[in-house]
Structures are given as C-alpha cells and as structure tokens.
Amino acid sequence: MPKCPKCGAEVAKSIKTWTLAPKGRKGVEIGLFKCPNGHYFRAKVA
Numbered sequence: 001m002p003k004c005p006k007c008g009a010e011v012a013k014s015i016k017t018w019t020l021a022p023k024g025r026k027g028v029e030i031g032l033f034k035c036p037n038g039h040y041f042r043a044k045v046a
Ligand SMILES: [Zn+2]
Pocket: 004, 005, 006, 007, 008, 009, 035, 036, 037, 038, 039
C-alpha cells in the first residue's frame, strides 16, 4: 500500500491513475493519492 512521504500514512485508494510509458519500455501505472492529513503524492501502483 502506498505511504505518504510526508507523514507516513497509508492510503488505500488512489484519486486517479495513469500509465507512464517511456518509448520502448514497459509502462508503469502511477496513481495520485491523497492521505488523511491532506497531502497529495504520486506513487507507483502495484
Ligand atoms: Zn500525509
């Protein structure tokens, strides 16, 4: 589960996700998360 880099809270649900796919590479799915303390951060979605 992604953790907020500022306060360490675990966030289960992403606000949105998108795929980051550099040319010639397999893409990774990135999610935008909001922690209970109001911080926004991006993390790779497993
Ligand atoms: Zn936080």
